[in-house]
Amino acid sequence: MINIALIAHDGKKPEMVSFVNSNKEFLKKATIYATGTTGGHIEKEGYNVTKLLSGPKGGDAQIAAMLATGDLDLIIFFRDPLDKHPHEPDVQMLLRLCDVHNIPLATNPKSAHYILKGIEATL
Numbered sequence: 001m002i003n004i005a006l007i008a009h010d011g012k013k014p015e016m017v018s019f020v021n022s023n024k025e026f027l028k029k030a031t032i033y034a035t036g037t038t039g040g041h042i043e044k045e046g047y048n049v050t051k052l053l054s055g056p057k058g059g060d061a062q063i064a065a066m067l068a069t070g071d072l073d074l075i076i077f078f079r080d081p082l083d084k085h086p087h088e089p090d091v092q093m094l095l096r097l098c099d100v101h102n103i104p105l106a107t108n109p110k111s112a113h114y115i116l117k118g119i120e121a122t123l
Helices: 010-022 024-028 036-044 059-068 088-100 109-122
Strands: 003-008 031-034 049-051 074-078
Touching: 003 010, 003 036, 003 059, 010 024, 010 036, 010 074, 010 109, 024 109, 031 036, 036 049, 059 088, 074 088, 074 109
Parallel strands: 003 031, 003 074, 031 049
Antiparallel strands: none
16 A cells, blocks of 8 residues: 655645545555645545644644655645745755655646556556
């Protein structure tokens, strides 16, 4: 089973819900972790989600720690590049750790779609 972290900035939460619903078959077979508010939106769609703290309250750092210890296989983080975020240092740390630990990272729906298709092809 694949372990996936789902994160979305406030302006991207509707896109995350749409993405999750359009990839239902794949994601129902995955273990999903999410930051607090994003996880709540995904839960409302009928998915089992392990919710962590809200991103600005440490959720991004929790996901980064899971990534660093080998507990995650993929990060999908729909970022809003046009808005300011008070927890930007945590976001940058998470992105850097994806590169350090060679963990796939999708920051928009199209890249996330292609990553899931690639994983599906190898299963």
